[in-house]
Amino acid sequence: MNRLYCPELLYSNGKFVSDAAVLVNESGKVLEMPEKLDSTTTRIIYMPGSALLPGFVNAHSHSFQRLIRGKSESRMTSGNDFWSWRGTMYHAASQLSPQDVYDVARMAFLEMAYAGTTTVGEFHYLHNAPDGSPYEDPDTLAREVIAAARSVGLRIVLLRAAYLRSGYDLPPDLGQMRFFESTRAFLDNMGPLMRENPNGSQVGFGVAPHSIRAVPLGDLKEIAEWARAKKLPLHMHVSEQVAENAACIREYGLTPVELLNGERILDPHFTAVHAIHITPAEINMLAEANATICACPTTERNLGDGIFPAFHAMAAGIRIALGSDSQAQIDPLEDARELEYHLRLQQQKRAILDQRAGKSLAASLFESATIHGARSLGVPGGGLKPGDFADFFTVDLNDLSIAGHSAEDLLPIIVFSLNRTAIRDVVVNGKMILKDRKHLLRDEIVGRYKEVHQKVWSSAQAEGRNR
Numbered sequence: 149m150n151r152l153y154c155p156e157l158l159y160s161n162g163k164f165v166s167d168a169a170v171l172v173n174e175s176g177k178v179l180e181m182p183e184k185l186d187s188t189t190t191r192i193i194y195m196p197g198s199a200l201l202p203g204f205v206n207a208h209s210h211s212f213q214r215l216i217r218g219k220s221e222s223r224m225t226s227g228n229d230f231w232s233w234r235g236t237m238y239h240a241a242s243q244l245s246p247q248d249v250y251d252v253a254r255m256a257f258l259e260m261a262y263a264g265t266t267t268v269g270e271f272h273y274l275h276n277a278p279d280g281s282p283y284e285d286p287d288t289l290a291r292e293v294i295a296a297a298r299s300v301g302l303r304i305v306l307l308r309a310a311y312l313r314s315g316y317d318l319p320p321d322l323g324q325m326r327f328f329e330s331t332r333a334f335l336d337n338m339g340p341l342m343r344e345n346p347n348g349s350q351v352g353f354g355v356a357p358h359s360i361r362a363v364p365l366g367d368l369k370e371i372a373e374w375a376r377a378k379k380l381p382l383h384m385h386v387s388e389q390v391a392e393n394a395a396c397i398r399e400y401g402l403t404p405v406e407l408l409n410g411e412r413i414l415d416p417h418f419t420a421v422h423a424i425h426i427t428p429a430e431i432n433m434l435a436e437a438n439a440t441i442c443a444c445p446t447t448e449r450n451l452g453d454g455i456f457p458a459f460h461a462m463a464a465g466i467r468i469a470l471g472s473d474s475q476a477q478i479d480p481l482e483d484a485r486e487l488e489y490h491l492r493l494q495q496q497k498r499a500i501l502d503q504r505a506g507k508s509l510a511a512s513l514f515e516s517a518t519i520h521g522a523r524s525l526g527v528p529g530g531g532l533k534p535g536d537f538a539d540f541f542t543v544d545l546n547d548l549s550i551a552g553h554s555a556e557d558l559l560p561i562i563v564f565s566l567n568r569t570a571i572r573d574v575v576v577n578g579k580m581i582l583k584d585r586k587h588l589l590r591d592e593i594v595g596r597y598k599e600v601h602q603k604v605w606s607s608a609q610a611e612g613r614n615r
Contacts (some may be wrong), residue, residue, distance in 0.1 A: 149174065150190040151578065155542060162511050164199060164555045176349055176578030180534040195542055198258040198572055199558065200533050201514075203266025203539035204480040205521025207442045208383070208421050208471025209295060211253040212274055215240040215604055217475060218454065230405035233451060237474075238323030242278050243604045246292050249274065253296035255597035258587060259478045261300055263568050266539035266576045267300050269471065269525045271356050271383060271421070273309035273327045275337075280325030281353060286337045294341075294351055299589065302575075303349070303539065305525040306341065307356040307373030307383050310334045310371055315361040316399040327358075331367040335374055347538060349577050354381035359388075360396045360404045365411065368474060372413045381417050381526045383442070386407075387430075388422035388453055405430035414439050419469065419524045423461075424454040433458070435464035440524045443516075445486035447473035455494055458487045462504035462512065469521040484513040485564055510560035538578040543570045 158168040171179040171190070220236040244252065253270075260268055261481040268331055274289050276282055283289070290306060297304035311327035314320050320328070329337070338355065345351040357363040363371070375382045387402050396404045405426055408414050414437035423434070423441045434441065443456045445565045451474070461468055470483040488509060491500045502509040515530075522530035529537040543550065543562065547570035550561050574582035581587065 150179065152185065152190050152192045153195060153196045153200060153540075153575070154192060155195040157199040157558065158543060159199065159201040159559070162507070162559075164558050166555070170200065170532055171537065172578040174578075176538050176576075178532055178534055178536045180536050182437075195573070197545050199543040199545055199562075200392075200540055200542050201264075201562075202518045202530050203541055203574065203576065204264045204517045204531055205267045205269075205469070205525065205527070206260055206265045206421065206472050206480065207269045207469040207521040207524045208444055208473050209256065209260075209268050209270050210240060210273075211256040211268075211270055211296070212244060212249060213237060213473075214256040214475040215252055216599060219605070231451065234460075235323065235431075237320075240604055241274055241326055242272070242323070244278075244600070246288050248600045248603075249289050249297050250292040251593075251596040252598050253293045254589075254593045256475055256478070257300040257302050257304075258296055258593050259475075260472070261302060261582055261587065262571065262585070263479050263481075264541040264571045264574060265478075265480060266537075266541070266574065267305065267522065267525065267527055267529065268297065268302060269305045269354070269383065269521070270297070271307045271309055271310060273311050273356070273358055275311075275329055276326045278326060280328065282329075282333075286329075286333065287341050290337075290341060297348060300408065300587070300593070301576050301579065303352070303527070303528065303537070303576055305352040305381070307354040307381070308334070308338055308341070309356040309358050310367070311358045311362045312364065312367055313362060316395045319467055327362075329399075333371055335371070342488075350604075352524065352525065354521075356383045358547050359385040359392065360399075360407065361392055365400065365407065368413065369411060371549055372411075374503075376415070376417070376537050379417070380421065381524065381566070382413075383419045383421055386420035386423050390425050392423055393404070397557055403427075403430065407432055409433040409437065417526070421471065422448065422453065422456070424448065424456050426457065430459060431464050431466065432458050435466050440467045440469055440520060442469040442471050442521075442524060443483070443487060444471045444473035445483045445490060446477040446479065447471075447475075449486065449490070450474065450476040456487065459491055459500055459504075459603055462501060463583065467503065467520040467523060468516045469524040470516050470551045473612045479568060480517045481563060481566055484517045487513060487516065510563040512560065513563050538575060540575050541582075542573045544572045 416438040418439040519530035549567035
């Protein structure tokens with residue numbers, strides 16, 4: 149039976165309208181509204197006091213890093229930069245059993261659902277057993293992450309990551325032993341996962357050569373050709389750190405973007421994650437290739453990576469998607485507003501991204517959190533158009549954070565002021581996974597996560613005492 153969702157206000161074509169609804173079929177796709185509705189084949193769901201918006205798309209997530217939230221905020225425990233922060237991350241990664249990976253991923257995905265996220269792009273590079281040896285099934289941990297998303301109800305695009313080395317002219321890092329695979333193994337291991345989930349509405353796939361420092365050029369070209377032949381999205385960390393650019397120049401005489409452009413790896417299916425330390429010329433290269441950039445502002449500010457040049461990227465017409473990355477904070481609207489706020493602090497001006505591409509500031513930022521992320525992951529969605537997946541959330545129009553709105557100013561109020569407590573219902577593929585801010589598995593998921601958290605950080609304390 150079809151379902152007709154009838155909110156008080158519906159976000160459509162860049163504005164909120166009343167007396168509008170979303171019609172969804174049994175397959176979880178949005179249908180075009182007929183002139184006359186057949187009440188015998190349609191269930192009407194009234195949603196008074198709510199506004200309905202397209203679901204957020206998280207284009208870059210490392211779910212297991214939810215475990216390190218708050219654990220690396222001191223120089224005494226994790227140093228003072230990105231490269232020392234990794235030690236905390238490596239400890240967490242080294243402790244996890246397959247069951248733990250599932251439980252931690254469920255916690256991250258549950259928090260995403262409560263923030264209005266309906267699709268996650270999981271950049272997954274945890275492959276091996278703790279000693280670095282492959283599991284009998286080399287996709288064991290990937291299957292656990294997929295199962296976690298299914299359990300919560302999120303759509304997942306598994307961006308299986310290739311990680312071949314610690315860096316140019318560097319010995320293998322023991323903290324990375326769970327990440328390493330050969331290129332041949334990486335490509336072989338993608339096959340079974342994709343065959344088990346052909347063209348599914350719940351599970352999709354992409355490839356993710358981790359970075360230039362982790363994947364040598366010859367291997368990168370082989371992976372990119374394989375992905376292009378299968379028409380899969382290709383995501384890659386690009387120019388997150390100045391040191392990353394310097395290492396690439398030492399090895400190849402070019403920056404990462406220059407190298408990718410020269411090798412024709414940049415294309416409409418390519419997403420550059422972070423792309424903070426890029427030049428105007430490199431922005432033009434990404435724009436000409438019709439590539440996407442995925443910014444992760446809440447992680448980038450947490451790690452001290454730098455400020456993403458959103459103004460210049462938008463001016464060049466580049467699509468900007470958003471990701472929660474290290475899970476320092478899971479709030480897609482916070483990531484969206486930080487694109488603008490970081491520039492305000494840097495330039496001491498306001499409304500810097502307003503009227504980029506002829507759109508209002510709020511509309512541009514909301515598209516980054518929805519439509520551009522969907523495009524990056526190859527998912528038909530983000531806008532509630534006929535044929536899109538029926539992925540959306542509702543907000544309580546009487547929530548304290550947005551009360552006093554009008555239809556005209558509701559979007560900027562939501563983008564710049566909404567608290568997550570206002571999010572009431574979340575629907576993925578036509579199925580309600582959050583109803584009145586309640587998820588059926590919340591208590592179980594949180595309880596299991598607490599047990600893993602206790603185990604991982606008790607072991608860290610023990611290691612510290614035994615040094």
